[in-house]
Amino acid sequence: KAQDVSAGERSWNKCRACHQVGEGAKNLVGPQLNGLFGRHTGAVEGYSYSTANKGANITWDEAVFAEYIKDPKAKIPGTKMVFAGIKNDKEIADLTAFLKQFDKD
Numbered sequence: 001k002a003q004d005v006s007a008g009e010r011s012w013n014k015c016r017a018c019h020q021v022g023e024g025a026k027n028l029v030g031p032q033l034n035g036l037f038g039r040h041t042g043a044v045e046g047y048s049y050s051t052a053n054k055g056a057n058i059t060w061d062e063a064v065f066a067e068y069i070k071d072p073k074a075k076i077p078g079t080k081m082v083f084a085g086i087k088n089d090k091e092i093a094d095l096t097a098f099l100k101q102f103d104k105d
């Protein structure tokens, strides 16, 4: 399968210490990630972003997300997200499919 939501859900375990997604998702260390695709960087209400993330002037789509999650600090220098990244393209595709389930708030 090109994109495997259940594999993506396992990959999401790498994110959930800092992020929530789904019904009732709250901001934690990082912003909640409902409706990520199509929204602008730094747009979650009530979350205190770094100026780097807030000012990145990027709209999240699949391609930008894939670049970002491979190496967050390369895509958004100065981000306060401390995460080494996911290097495997298939894992990124699966994680994307998982996150897209929550494309509406």
Ligand code: HEM
Binding pocket: 011, 012, 014, 015, 016, 017, 018, 019, 029, 030, 031, 036, 040, 041, 042, 043, 044, 048, 049, 050, 051, 052, 053, 054, 069, 078, 079, 080, 081, 082, 083, 086
């Ligand atoms: C920001 C995704 C793992 C902490 C973000 C943003 C995305 C994202 C898309 C930008 C949100 C926006 O612009 O609204 C992910 C994914 C992860 C992951 C998919 C797992 C694969 C983590 C982990 C941590 C973390 C493990 C904590 C150790 C943060 C923080 C921000 C952030 C603090 C805000 C950055 C800033 O304002 O500079 N994350 N993240 N994330 N994430 Fe993550």
